[in-house]
Amino acid sequence: MPFTDQTALITGASTGIGAAFARDLAARGTHLILVARSKNKLDALAGELRTAHAIRVDVLPADLTRPDAVADLSDQITRLGHTVDILINNAGFATHGDLAAADPHRVHNQVQLNVSAVVDLTTVFLPAMTARRRGTIINIASTAAFQPLPHMAVYGATKAFVLSFTEALWAEAKPTGVRVLALCPGATETPFFDVVGAEEASVGKRRTPEQVVATALKALDRGVPSIVDGRANTLVTRLPRLLPRRATIAIAERSVRPRTTSPTPVTTHH
Numbered sequence: 001m002p003f004t005d006q007t008a009l010i011t012g013a014s015t016g017i018g019a020a021f022a023r024d025l026a027a028r029g030t031h032l033i034l035v036a037r038s039k040n041k042l043d044a045l046a047g048e049l050r051t052a053h054a055i056r057v058d059v060l061p062a063d064l065t066r067p068d069a070v071a072d073l074s075d076q077i078t079r080l081g082h083t084v085d086i087l088i089n090n091a092g093f094a095t096h097g098d099l100a101a102a103d104p105h106r107v108h109n110q111v112q113l114n115v116s117a118v119v120d121l122t123t124v125f126l127p128a129m130t131a132r133r134r135g136t137i138i139n140i141a142s143t144a145a146f147q148p149l150p151h152m153a154v155y156g157a158t159k160a161f162v163l164s165f166t167e168a169l170w171a172e173a174k175p176t177g178v179r180v181l182a183l184c185p186g187a188t189e190t191p192f193f194d195v196v197g198a199e200e201a202s203v204g205k206r207r208t209p210e211q212v213v214a215t216a217l218k219a220l221d222r223g224v225p226s227i228v229d230g231r232a233n234t235l236v237t238r239l240p241r242l243l244p245r246r247a248t249i250a251i252a253e254r255s256v257r258p259r260t261t262s263p264t265p266v267t268t269h270h
């Protein structure tokens, strides 16, 4: 059991894929540090896992869109005296709709959470893993990372960043013994689409969070830089390599196109 008595920090652990990682690792004897904004949900999960398994679970509520959130978290973990052996950068969200009509605050926060927090947490915890010549980092990208995604332009770009960043890091970390993996789920049955607020963002048959976690843990054993969850999703992510760029963008545009489009507002000057 390679995860026994290790400590995993999981962001976005209150629901969905993050909670599934927490349950799976808890069953392997991994101690947990759970992070998300919803303290009540984290407390409920922590209670359930402490009762079922002989593990330590710490709940550290945080809004990772805040610029000082990662430094605060790191300080709290140091004060608790914990070593982070496994870092799972999972917290993330998407918006759907054209950028011209987007809420600038939501756009900014999406980049903060999906990109900045991932880079900052990785940068904070990687050096100690490298020094110990042992550790694991799993960053959650998406099938959205493999092509531009019109109507979800920012989300697609954040996930392309996570994939590129993580695969590069995989190569840097390989000689040090630290395992790095970019996990790319396709549509998965979680509250993610409630947050998006548009069913059009969900492409293909949804997989379960448990399937996604199992895919990640198998891929870690194989030592690959990235893994796409599910056979159909894997095929879809290979298409952009075969098609002209323009065709790839057109297919992606149609796949998540809003069903009811509001006309672009026209400003007239009198």
Ligand SMILES: NC(=O)c1ccc[n+]([C@@H]2O[C@H](COP(=O)([O-])OP(=O)(O)OC[C@H]3O[C@@H](n4cnc5c(N)ncnc54)[C@H](OP(=O)(O)O)[C@@H]3O)[C@@H](O)[C@H]2O)c1
Binding pocket: 011, 012, 013, 014, 015, 016, 017, 018, 035, 036, 037, 038, 039, 041, 062, 063, 064, 065, 090, 091, 092, 093, 094, 113, 140, 141, 142, 143, 184, 185, 186, 187, 188, 189, 190, 191, 192, 193, 195
């Ligand atoms: N579901 C899919 O179809 C799918 C597909 C591909 C990739 N993904 C990726 O998988 C990851 C997990 O998503 P999910 O499907 O499990 O969705 P989810 O159930 O909505 O989970 C998102 C998690 O992120 C947390 N979170 C959101 N905003 C946060 C903030 N500002 N600070 C800290 N935590 C925050 C949420 O908790 P609080 O609200 O309590 O903060 C929640 O625990 C995301 O990176 C997502 O992009 C999902």
